[in-house]
Amino acid sequence: xxxxxxxxxxxxxxxxxxxxxxxxxxxxxxxxxxxxxxEVLRDxxxxxAELTAAAGRLAGVQPERILERAHRQGIRFVVPGDDEWPxxxxxxxxxxxxxARGEVPVGLWVRGxxxxxxxxxxxxxxxxxxxxxxxxxxxxxxxxxxxxxxxxVVSGAAYGIDYAAHRGALSADAPTLAVxxxxxxxxYPEAHRRLLEHLATHHAVVSESPPGAAPFRIRFLARxxxxxxxxxxxxxxxxxxxxxxxxxxxxxDRLHRVVMGTPGLVTSAASEGVHELLRSGGATLVxxxxxxxxxxxxxxxxxxxxxxGPEGPRDRLTVRARQVLDAVPAASPAPSSxxxxxxxxxxxxxxxxxxxxxxxxxxERYPAGxxxxxxxx
Amino acid sequence: xxxxxxxxxxxxxxxxxxxxxxxxxxxxxxxxxxxxxxEVLRDxxxxxAELTAAAGRLAGVQPERILERAHRQGIRFVVPGDDEWPxxxxxxxxxxxxxARGEVPVGLWVRGxxxxxxxxxxxxxxxxxxxxxxxxxxxxxxxxxxxxxxxxVVSGAAYGIDYAAHRGALSADAPTLAVxxxxxxxxYPEAHRRLLEHLATHHAVVSESPPGAAPFRIRFLARxxxxxxxxxxxxxxxxxxxxxxxxxxxxxDRLHRVVMGTPGLVTSAASEGVHELLRSGGATLVxxxxxxxxxxxxxxxxxxxxxxGPEGPRDRLTVRARQVLDAVPAASPAPSSxxxxxxxxxxxxxxxxxxxxxxxxxxERYPAGxxxxxxxx
Numbered sequence: 243x244x245x246x247x248x249x250x251x252x253x254x255x256x257x258x259x260x261x262x263x264x265x266x267x268x269x270x271x272x273x274x275x276x277x278x279x280x281e282v283l284r285d286x287x288x289x290x291a292e293l294t295a296a297a298g299r300l301a302g303v304q305p306e307r308i309l310e311r312a313h314r315q316g317i318r319f320v321v322p323g324d325d326e327w328p329x330x331x332x333x334x335x336x337x338x339x340x341x342a343r344g345e346v347p348v349g350l351w352v353r354g355x356x357x358x359x360x361x362x363x364x365x366x367x368x369x370x371x372x373x374x375x376x377x378x379x380x381x382x383x384x385x386x387x388x389x390x391x392x393x394x395v396v397s398g399a400a401y402g403i404d405y406a407a408h409r410g411a412l413s414a415d416a417p418t419l420a421v422x423x424x425x426x427x428x429x430y431p432e433a434h435r436r437l438l439e440h441l442a443t444h445h446a447v448v449s450e451s452p453p454g455a456a457p458f459r460i461r462f463l464a465r466x467x468x469x470x471x472x473x474x475x476x477x478x479x480x481x482x483x484x485x486x487x488x489x490x491x492x493x494x495d496r497l498h499r500v501v502m503g504t505p506g507l508v509t510s511a512a513s514e515g516v517h518e519l520l521r522s523g524g525a526t527l528v529x530x531x532x533x534x535x536x537x538x539x540x541x542x543x544x545x546x547x548x549x550x551g552p553e554g555p556r557d558r559l560t561v562r563a564r565q566v567l568d569a570v571p572a573a574s575p576a577p578s579s580x581x582x583x584x585x586x587x588x589x590x591x592x593x594x595x596x597x598x599x600x601x602x603x604x605x606e607r608y609p610a611g612x613x614x615x616x617x618x619x
Numbered sequence: 620x621x622x623x624x625x626x627x628x629x630x631x632x633x634x635x636x637x638x639x640x641x642x643x644x645x646x647x648x649x650x651x652x653x654x655x656x657x658e659v660l661r662d663x664x665x666x667x668a669e670l671t672a673a674a675g676r677l678a679g680v681q682p683e684r685i686l687e688r689a690h691r692q693g694i695r696f697v698v699p700g701d702d703e704w705p706x707x708x709x710x711x712x713x714x715x716x717x718x719a720r721g722e723v724p725v726g727l728w729v730r731g732x733x734x735x736x737x738x739x740x741x742x743x744x745x746x747x748x749x750x751x752x753x754x755x756x757x758x759x760x761x762x763x764x765x766x767x768x769x770x771x772v773v774s775g776a777a778y779g780i781d782y783a784a785h786r787g788a789l790s791a792d793a794p795t796l797a798v799x800x801x802x803x804x805x806x807y808p809e810a811h812r813r814l815l816e817h818l819a820t821h822h823a824v825v826s827e828s829p830p831g832a833a834p835f836r837i838r839f840l841a842r843x844x845x846x847x848x849x850x851x852x853x854x855x856x857x858x859x860x861x862x863x864x865x866x867x868x869x870x871x872d873r874l875h876r877v878v879m880g881t882p883g884l885v886t887s888a889a890s891e892g893v894h895e896l897l898r899s900g901g902a903t904l905v906x907x908x909x910x911x912x913x914x915x916x917x918x919x920x921x922x923x924x925x926x927x928g929p930e931g932p933r934d935r936l937t938v939r940a941r942q943v944l945d946a947v948p949a950a951s952p953a954p955s956s957x958x959x960x961x962x963x964x965x966x967x968x969x970x971x972x973x974x975x976x977x978x979x980x981x982x983e984r985y986p987a988g989x990x991x992x993x994x995x996x
Contacts, residue, residue, distance in 0.1 A: 261961060261963075295960065295963040298960075299960060376884060376886075380885060424950075430949070430950055431950075432950075456948040456949075456950060456951060456953060457948065457949050457950055458945065458946055458947070458948055458949070458961055459944070459945040459946075459947070459949070459991075460945045460946065460961070463945075504885060505882030505883065505884075505885065505890075505894060505897070505904070506882065506883075506884060506885075507753060507882075507883060507884060508757060508881060508882065508883075508906035508907065509753075513882075514906075517882060517904060517906050520882070520897070520904045521903065521904045521905065521906070521910065526898065527882070527894060527897045527898045527904065528898065529885035529891075529894050529898070530885065533898065567836070568835070568836040568837045568840075569835055569836070569837065570835070570836070571833040571834065571835055572807070572833075572834050572835070572836070573801075573807055573833060573834055574833055576833060583672065583675075583676060584638055584835055584837070586638075586672045614836075
């Protein structure tokens with residue numbers, strides 16, 4: 243392991259004294275390293291005002307104790323330089339400089355056996371907490387198909403789409419990861435205690451905030467960028483117009499990830515945000531896991547068959563027979579001489595073909611001539 | 620009027636002896652004019668094989684009688700050069716050379732008071748005959764909004780979306796035009812007799828085929844290009860994977876018109892074709908008439924407000940108050956000193972702001988400190 247104990251301890255300290263996504267502190271840590279940034283925080287009397295809050299907290303924290311207790315709870319602190327560090331997070335360096343929250347986290351607190359460096363081609367499934375049954379079903383189906391193809395699923399732990407996505411992945415026995423806005427030892431929302439415990443035991447639960455941290459709103463905002471960065475693509479399944487899922491989608495776009503959205507009824511408020519995203523060209527429309535796999539894959543990988551109608555009985559006809567069929571009226575019958583004129587073929591050939599088509603139910607014969615049969619409608 | 624009687628008669632003749640969208644005959648008529656093309660058909664013993672079918676029919680037709688009878692029935696034959704000729708159809712010249720059907724029609728048979736040269740910024744609304752109630756409602760709403768903005772609607776006369784589109788336009792007292800695959804004196808389908816009579820009396824019914832022509836399949840295929848060409852944009856509302864509406868959309872794209880599609884449930888077969896069109900980038904997603912108007916308009920015209928969530932109570936808070944609110948935990952209460960640390964503000968200011976937020980229901984006070992109130996969730 244190439245990370246020194248001193249650097250890990252420094253980064254744990256920074257994790258304890260800064261808020262997730264603090265662009266200044268995290269940016270400086272990325273540039274200077276944890277040890278040196280801590281020195282800046284500790285030693286410089288002429289601290290820039292932006293850093294005073296973090297500096298003020300230094301005296302109160304006990305990083306050794308936190309790391310030790312985390313270790314006892316089965317929580318590890320993964321930092322840049324560790325084998326397990328997911329390099330996709332490095333894309334956050336300098337990205338979104340104008341955003342309130344951003345930058346590479348100083349480290350991730352992880353609970354569960356799933357290794358973060360094995361996530362590479364994963365899919366983020368995000369969406370509304372107030373989802374519909376339709377959205378839940380769709381999110382679960384997409385996660386299951388993607389999971390079955392061997393790709394991990396990444397989401398939050400909220401009600402609605404997040405929950406449905408994890409359930410879908412679990413139903414496919416696929417790895418699935420929850421990124422939390424609170425500490426990984428906490429349960430939020432309480433109703434998802436069993437899900438979170440299952441993920442922490444068999445998969446992984448991750449947070450930028452240290453153990454014990456409560457779910458503040460800015461931590462959700464900071465968390466969204468991690469969901470986007472950890473995944474190769476993000477699919478938004480139902481999102482109202484101001485949904486946090488759209489924030490995640492915006493981060494995915496900023497990080498040059500694939501952004502996808504699933505459609506719904508235009509009358510459903512739960513789909514309005516996704517429709518707006520699709521309309522503005524900010525996402526590609528997908529309707530099923532196969533579409534997602536195709537967009538996630540490297541070129542040539544997982545090329546899904548474009549959805550096609552079932553082959554119709556017409557498709558099995560010869561070109562000539564189809565030419566004749568196209569010239570048969572749908573309503574009032576016409577004599578074969580008329581059909582021949584419209585088809586641009588000889589009458590005797592047309593007559594022969596019409597009898598064949600009639601035998602197969604494509605056309606029907608009447609005293610006045612021929613018209614389309616049931617099978618050709 | 621700059622069109623000679625001889626040219627009009629020649630074109631009526633060609634309309635009687637050729638099928639709609641016959642690329643060779645129509646292309647030659649466009650290049651040579653009707654009179655000269657008829658001469659080619661009549662006089663050249665070494666006729667190219669492709670033209671023999673049309674030449675063979677010349678002896679049997681009576682264009683003067685057809686024109687006269689049409690006139691008595693209130694049907695006019697509008698040809699290029701007439702004031703009423705819709706110049707948008709000229710875009711079909713040479714377009715789609717590889718298609719089975721194409722080219723500028725030699726003329727249009729028209730029944731009804733609506734003048735075709737007044738259609739310019741019209742909208743084609745097309746879609747499935749087997750539409751759902753949802754699709755019908757949506758097509759009707761879109762047509763009504765667009766119609767109310769003074770734009771004519773163009774469609775076919777089939778069951779489903781076509782019918783719903785005309786109904787929507789009529790409900791808005793807007794001009795609406797049906798383009799038929801059969802003669803404008805015929806009724807197909809029979810169930811739409813009242814609609815077609817209403818349109819022929821108050822709006823217009825149009826066909827490339829002469830009066831009396833029956834609705835053959837190739838005439839539907841040829842008809843689709845006219846719907847696309849007559850309109851500035853085409854919106855597809857519900858279309859199964861092999862729907863003829865997608866054929867119209869492809870023509871609209873080929874003619875550089877605006878192509879739009881409305882989303883639906885991914886589980887609805889009636890939406891599969893539209894979703895595929897949207898997914899492939901062949902159309903822009905629209906959810907309402909206002910979206911359509913924006914896309915149809917010249918730049919700056921009809922810019923629809925992007926759909927936005929209603930302004931939330933948060934939006935009316937000061938920047939500082941929001942900064943504090945963002946730092947209040949959603950679950951277990953935290954003391955104001957913790958909130959101040961997270962917010963990066965002084966404790967006394969935070970305390971003051973928290974009391975104000977509590978008065979407005981954004982936060983709640985507990986013995987252990989503060990957490991988010993109902994209003995902030």
